[in-house]
Amino acid sequence: xxxxxxxxxxxxxxxxxxxxxxxxxxxxxxxxxxxxxxxxxxxxxxxxxxxxxxxxxxxxxxxxxxxxxxxxxxxxxxxxxxxxxxxxxxxxxxxxxxxxxxxxxxxxxxxxxxxxxxxxxxxxxxxxxxxxxxxxxxxxxxxxxxxxxxxxxxxxxxxxxxxxxxxxxxxxxxxxxxxxxxxxxxxxxxxxxxxxxxxxxxxxxxxxxxxxxxxxxxxxxxxxxxxxxxxxxxxxxxxxxxxxxxxxxxxxxxxxxxxxxxxxxxxxxxxxxxxxxxxxxxxxxxxxxxxxxxxxxxxxxxxxxxxxxxxxxxxxxxxxxxxxxxxxxxxxxxxxxxxxxxxxxxxxxxxxxxxxxxxxxxxxxxxxxxxxxxxxxxxxxxxxxxxxxxxxxxxxxxxxxxxxxxxxxxxxxxxxxxxxxxxxxxxxxxxxxxxxxxxxxxxxxxxxxxxxxxxxxxxxxxxxxxxxxxxxxxxxxxxxxxxxxxxxxxxxxxx
Ligand code: ADP
Ligand code: GLC
Numbered sequence: 190x191x192x193x194x195x196x197x198x199x200x201x202x203x204x205x206x207x208x209x210x211x212x213x214x215x216x217x218x219x220x221x222x223x224x225x226x227x228x229x230x231x232x233x234x235x236x237x238x239x240x241x242x243x244x245x246x247x248x249x250x251x252x253x254x255x256x257x258x259x260x261x262x263x264x265x266x267x268x269x270x271x272x273x274x275x276x277x278x279x280x281x282x283x284x285x286x287x288x289x290x291x292x293x294x295x296x297x298x299x300x301x302x303x304x305x306x307x308x309x310x311x312x313x314x315x316x317x318x319x320x321x322x323x324x325x326x327x328x329x330x331x332x333x334x335x336x337x338x339x340x341x342x343x344x345x346x347x348x349x350x351x352x353x354x355x356x357x358x359x360x361x362x363x364x365x366x367x368x369x370x371x372x373x374x375x376x377x378x379x380x381x382x383x384x385x386x387x388x389x390x391x392x393x394x395x396x397x398x399x400x401x402x403x404x405x406x407x408x409x410x411x412x413x414x415x416x417x418x419x420x421x422x423x424x425x426x427x428x429x430x431x432x433x434x435x436x437x438x439x440x441x442x443x444x445x446x447x448x449x450x451x452x453x454x455x456x457x458x459x460x461x462x463x464x465x466x467x468x469x470x471x472x473x474x475x476x477x478x479x480x481x482x483x484x485x486x487x488x489x490x491x492x493x494x495x496x497x498x499x500x501x502x503x504x505x506x507x508x509x510x511x512x513x514x515x516x517x518x519x520x521x522x523x524x525x526x527x528x529x530x531x532x533x534x535x536x537x538x539x540x541x542x543x544x545x546x547x548x549x550x551x552x553x554x555x556x557x558x559x560x561x562x563x564x565x566x567x568x569x570x571x572x573x574x575x576x577x578x579x580x581x582x583x584x585x586x587x588x589x590x591x592x593x594x595x596x597x598x599x600x601x602x603x604x605x606x607x608x609x610x611x612x613x614x615x616x617x618x619x620x621x622x623x624x625x626x627x628x629x630x631x632x633x634x635x636x637x638x639x640x641x642x643x644x645x646x647x648x649x650x651x652x653x654x655x656x657x658x659x660x661x662x663x664x665x666x667x668x669x670x671x672x673x674x675x676x677x678x679x680x681x682x683x684x
Contacts, residue, residue: 190678192219193325194228195314197307197334199277201267202236203291206503207448207588208331208365211415214451216275217268218671225273227325229317231286231310232262232279240264241279248280248320250313253380257282257309261317268453278321280313292334295540303334304377304401311337312382315346315355324354327678329361333371336362336405337381343408344387359681362409364402366585367423367430368507371401392435406435410681412443413674415586416607420445428583446674447610448586449667455571455592462568469661472597476572483573486566487557489531495555496646497531498639499574499598501567501589504538504546509580509603512632514545520632520639525553528643533574534558535566571596575653576625576642580635584608590624594660599653600624601642611665615645620652623660 194216198209212228219226232238241262249256259282266275280286285306293299300306314335318324330338339360346355378388378399392407393399406412414420420443422428424436436443453459457475458468464482467475477493484491502508513521525532532555534546543560550558559566571577577593579602586607590600594611602608604626615622625645627638646653 190327190675190682191225191323191325192227192327192329192678193314193318194226195311195328195330195335195338196228196230197291197310197332199228199230199266202230202277202279203233205291207586210451210588211365211448211586212331213266213268214449214667215671215674216266217270217451218449218667219674220273220275221270222671222675223273224675227276227278227323228266229278229280229314231306232281233286233291234288236279238262238281244320246320248313248316250309250316252309252312252382254382259313261320278317280310280317282309282313285309304371304373304399305380307334307371307401308337308377308381311335312341314338315341319354325358326682326684327361328358329363330405330409331363332365333369333402333405336371336402336409339405339409340383340387340391344383344391357684359410359678359683360408361411361413361677361681362405364406364412364414364423364585366507367402367414367428367432368583370403370430370432372398373401375399403432403435406432406439410442411677412436412439413677414443414445415448416610417445417447418609419583419585419606422583422606444677446670446677447607448588449670450588450591450595450665452595452666455595457572457596460568460572462565463572467572469597469658472657472661476575476597479569479572480575481573483533483569484531486569487533487559489533489555489557492531495529495531496575496643497533497573498576498578498601499570499593500532500534500536500578501570502534502536502538502579504536504542506539507582507584509582509630509635510538510542512580512630512635513578514542514549515632516545518632519545520636521549521556522553523632523636524639525549525556528640529647530555530639530643532556532578533570535561535563535570537561571598574598575646576601576639578639579603579608580627580630581605581608582630587611591663591665594623594663595665597657597661599642599656599660601638602626603630604628611663615641615652615656617645617649617652620655623656623663
């Protein structure tokens with residue numbers, strides 16, 4: 190099959206979270222299965238042009254009754270199979286993408302012109318296909334920034350009929366996070382070039398605003414999200430972010446497919462970023478060396494016996510950081526005061542939280558943080574931690590708990606979304622399970638569950654060791670999930 194991924198993020202070029210990992214890892218897995226997979230991304234300012242190939246001639250994109258011009262670059266996705274490399278196309282438009290930041294920067298977290306930037310990008314996807322004379326069987330878009338692709342296919346390209354180049358193209362939209370929908374003033378709609386009938390019939394209208402994700406959910410042939418449990422949750426009022434009705438309406442075409450992890454990158458047996466690689470049989474030694482290195486790196490007391498809890502996260506409400514670090518009632522302070530533990534955090538995000546975390550770290554000798562983004566440190570935290578804390582408010586899939594299981598760090602997680610699908614709660618009596626889970630998100634529940642894990646560490650170490658080995662045996666590779674996407678694609682082929 191010919192598959193085109195349209196995305197605002199792709200590893201290693203542009204990443205704010207798991208979306209980037211998913212798009213690239215899925216593409217590589219599909220290419221290994223023999224499909225012709227290509228990715229189209231904006232060429233953000235940080236993506237160097239050297240090493241990329243400039244396609245000849247400028248590309249015109251019709252928009253808002255006029256035409257805008259851009260350049261297109263092309264390269265091969267690193268890690269591609271030699272015989273069937275994944276081609277990546279970069280849309281280069283100075284005004285929209287020639288600046289720091291993917292969606293915003295610290296001073297302007299959501300760029301004012303985001304609806305324009307991503308409308309332009311979505312429209313450019315079709316022009317790109319025309320330019321390279323390659324028309325996909327499947328157009329797969331991801332989250333609100335490319336949801337408009339599905340709308341253009343349904344309301345602009347396909348109505349051209351059999352003569353249109355996209356008559357045989359089907360579309361899939363994957364929801365990675367329902368919390369971000371791209372809701373903007375409806376004056377932005379003029380710019381799409383679509384008729385106002387589409388504003389109402391195509392699902393854009395949302396309390397007199399323009400909701401881009403909602404229109405995508407109405408327009409795509411098939412919808413997916415990144416875990417089966419989250420697919421169910423999003424159809425409920427409690428977790429549906431006001432789109433549960435749309436998802437129930439489309440439920441026949443909506444399913445959850447669990448993300449995999451890139452085992453070439455996240456694998457303790459091959460990891461180049463940790464002091465000593467390890468497998469299940471050399472776990473004790475490998476983890477001890479990584480733990481020591483991590484303690485030294487962050488300035489924690491070097492101590493093998495004290496359990497170390499790691500965290501790698503965006504510091505946003507979704508991740509439960511209010512319950513942990515909230516100034517009035519967060520549980521991190523009490524955890525570090527009352528328990529003989531160490532806490533190591535790598536993260537960046539909302540500024541109130543960054544300040545709060547730094548202030549805690551200054552007052553607690555057993556809590557250290559690194560505010561920022563650090564690929565190498567992320568690997569060391571997975572390898573060096575005994576536990577991994579992820580108290581998410583909601584979690585469409587979550588990758589870090591799977592990395593943790595692979596590295597023998599036991600997840601302490603809230604029972605929600607993809608966390609439910611990947612972690613099994615500890616059963617003290619039978620010794621079963623791979624992590625520690627709680628249902629309700631409040632500071633007390635986080636405190637109690639961390640306490641439970643720490644109690645088990647000090648009082649039943651053999652059960653901890655058994656759980657680690659069980660976790661390391663889990664297979665979260667992409668092969669199975671890529672196969673599920675193939676089946677989904679086949680079910681909507683129009684050729
Ligand atoms: P989300 O996409 O909601 O942030 P995921 O668990 O799916 O959550 O993916 C997060 C990804 O981003 C993981 O690959 C994780 O290691 C990475 N990550 C998040 N914050 C940081 C950080 N500060 N430094 C390095 N990697 C990070
Ligand atoms: C989103 C979700 C996360 C998921 C990732 C990749 O960022 O918050 O749970 O793992 O997308 O699909």
